[in-house]
Amino acid sequence: MSADLAVTAERQTTWRRPPFILNAWLRWSLIVGAFAYLVLGIGSLEVNWARVVQGLERGYLFVKAFLSPDFVSRWDDIQRGFIESLTMTVTSTAVGVLLSIPVAIGAATNLAPRWIYLFCRGFIAISRTLNEIIVAILLVAMFGFGPFAGFLTLTFATIGFMAKLLAEDIEEIDPDQLDALRATGATFWQGLDFGVLTQVLPRLIGLSMYRLDINFRESAVIGIVGAGGVGDTLNTAMDRYEYGSAAAVILVIITIVMVAEYTSGLLRKRIQ
Amino acid sequence: MTTATTEHAAPAQWRRRAPRTELLVFGAWVFALAFVSWCFQVMTAETIWSFVTDAPKQAADIGGRMIPPDWGFTRELLWPLWETLNIATLGTLIGIVIATPVAFLAARNTTPSALFVRPIALLIIVASRSINSLIWALLLVAIVGPGPLAGVFAIALRSIGFIGKLLYEAIEEIDETQVEAIDSTGAAPAQVMAYGIVPQVAPTLAGISVFRWDINIRESTVLGLVGAGGIGVKLEAALSVLAWPKVTMLLIVILATVVVSEWISARVRQKLL
Numbered sequence: 439m440s441a442d443l444a445v446t447a448e449r450q451t452t453w454r455r456p457p458f459i460l461n462a463w464l465r466w467s468l469i470v471g472a473f474a475y476l477v478l479g480i481g482s483l484e485v486n487w488a489r490v491v492q493g494l495e496r497g498y499l500f501v502k503a504f505l506s507p508d509f510v511s512r513w514d515d516i517q518r519g520f521i522e523s524l525t526m527t528v529t530s531t532a533v534g535v536l537l538s539i540p541v542a543i544g545a546a547t548n549l550a551p552r553w554i555y556l557f558c559r560g561f562i563a564i565s566r567t568l569n570e571i572i573v574a575i576l577l578v579a580m581f582g583f584g585p586f587a588g589f590l591t592l593t594f595a596t597i598g599f600m601a602k603l604l605a606e607d608i609e610e611i612d613p614d615q616l617d618a619l620r621a622t623g624a625t626f627w628q629g630l631d632f633g634v635l636t637q638v639l640p641r642l643i644g645l646s647m648y649r650l651d652i653n654f655r656e657s658a659v660i661g662i663v664g665a666g667g668v669g670d671t672l673n674t675a676m677d678r679y680e681y682g683s684a685a686a687v688i689l690v691i692i693t694i695v696m697v698a699e700y701t702s703g704l705l706r707k708r709i710q
Numbered sequence: 711m712t713t714a715t716t717e718h719a720a721p722a723q724w725r726r727r728a729p730r731t732e733l734l735v736f737g738a739w740v741f742a743l744a745f746v747s748w749c750f751q752v753m754t755a756e757t758i759w760s761f762v763t764d765a766p767k768q769a770a771d772i773g774g775r776m777i778p779p780d781w782g783f784t785r786e787l788l789w790p791l792w793e794t795l796n797i798a799t800l801g802t803l804i805g806i807v808i809a810t811p812v813a814f815l816a817a818r819n820t821t822p823s824a825l826f827v828r829p830i831a832l833l834i835i836v837a838s839r840s841i842n843s844l845i846w847a848l849l850l851v852a853i854v855g856p857g858p859l860a861g862v863f864a865i866a867l868r869s870i871g872f873i874g875k876l877l878y879e880a881i882e883e884i885d886e887t888q889v890e891a892i893d894s895t896g897a898a899p900a901q902v903m904a905y906g907i908v909p910q911v912a913p914t915l916a917g918i919s920v921f922r923w924d925i926n927i928r929e930s931t932v933l934g935l936v937g938a939g940g941i942g943v944k945l946e947a948a949l950s951v952l953a954w955p956k957v958t959m960l961l962i963v964i965l966a967t968v969v970v971s972e973w974i975s976a977r978v979r980q981k982l983l
Binding site for chain 1: 756836841842849857859968
């Protein structure tokens with residue numbers, strides 16, 4: 439052992455991994471800062487431990503409910519919720535995708551004049567920044583309770599999402615094809631049809647499938663604020679402490695999402 | 711008209727598709743349109759249209775009540791904002807801690823058993839991803855009671871799937887030669903993990919985490935609607951008494967928070983990757 443120490447004194451023989459942040463002062467202040475934040479943050483949570491302990495039993499009941507979900511007693515409500523959610527998903531995706539195409543063309547620098555570009559980008563920014571739940575609250579206040587408000591919410595969100603990603607794709611198309619078309623005397627619309635759409639179609643279809651998946655998940659949530667769909671069913675079940683029905687709803691959501699993800703993955707693989 | 715004297719009567723005009731395909735495409739469009747309209751009919755079967763046609767009036771009315779925003783309300787929002795920030799950050803941290811081992815169990819090249827462990831890990835990831843954090847919050851509020859604790863765990867439960875999925879995909883795409891190199895020095899499995907795999911995915915994990923943190927800030931602003939703490943509690947309270955000037959102020963604060971967190975996350979990711 440003493441021999442080892444002697445060697446270390448001469449030259450360092452063991453390799454040590456270099457630190458992630460080279461500046462030692464910055465590294466330590468980050469570590470200390472992170473710890474200080476953790477202490478402050480956890481301290482601010484104000485946990486009511488008595489309530490938590492009491493809740494553990496409910497948690498156990500809930501886990502048990504997942505093992506024996508109750509599809510039967512509220513089947514009508516569950517069915518209604520899912521029909522609303524699924525129809526909302528289909529209609530809002532279809533309408534949203536259709537409306538997003540002109541917005542995407544307007545938001546592509548290589549096709550649209552400046553003022554249209556700014557307008558469309560502004561619309562996309564608003565649509566993407568506003569949380570779906572908040573949009574749903576406002577639309578429910580305006581259009582009344584029910585899936586129609588949910589349909590509008592999801593359509594609004596779909597336009598922002600699709601238009602942004604599609605506009606990026608349109609900006610990256612091969613301009614030669616469009617030039618070639620223009621050289622033959624093609625009109626603006628013909629150029630769009632044969633020069634742009636043909637190039638972005640695979641991505642358009644892929645994104646639509648992806649959005650269909652997202653819209654279904656969101657449709658399960660916005661019911662909590664009254665915009666229809668299965669979220670409404672779930673909210674009611676939780677309010678009544680019917681954990682069995684709630685577990686049934688959640689299991690069906692997970693199943694549908696899994697199936698949707700699998701099929702959309704298959705479709706996207708075939709198209710691209 | 712008279713110039714068309716070639717033997718094979720060529721089509722007069724170029725067509726993009728053969729007539730048969732054209733008919734098929736047309737049929738598909740008709741079917742899609744019919745299906746969407748049918749869905750719309752089913753969906754709006756119970757819609758009260760007088761509420762819908764009344765919407766512009768309602769919108770103008772609410773819009774009028776929302777202006778001007780209640781600026782003085784901002785002072786009351788600092789504490790809920792701090793709580794929102796904590797829910798998002800602590801939730802993300804717990805999410806990372808749980809998601810990392812799950813991702814290693816789910817990745818084909820690091821899983822101990824592709825037959826038994828991998829499907830379970832994938833199921834955890836899918837289940838967590840399918841359920842929105844607001845639904846997790848709804849469940850957790852019923853279990854642990856209202857307050858930010860339910861929010862933290864709701865965010866954490868949703869983050870596991872997101873971080874887990876992106877991380878296990880990153881692990882599956884690592885450079886195997888580095889792993890072999892460490893292995894050939896006689897390193898133990900844990901050492902192979904620490905020196906061969908972890909350094910390759912650490913930047914990705916950091917990037918994913920910051921990205922998820924940004925999303926979590928956005929989601930934690932509305933968790934309060936179901937009682938899971940943060941600024942959403944104030945929103946719920948203001949909405950339930952129809953205090954529209956306060957609602958406007960809340961929306962402004964929420965939007966500002968989301969924009970700032972998005973900016974921070976974009977800057978950090980730019981530096982990391």
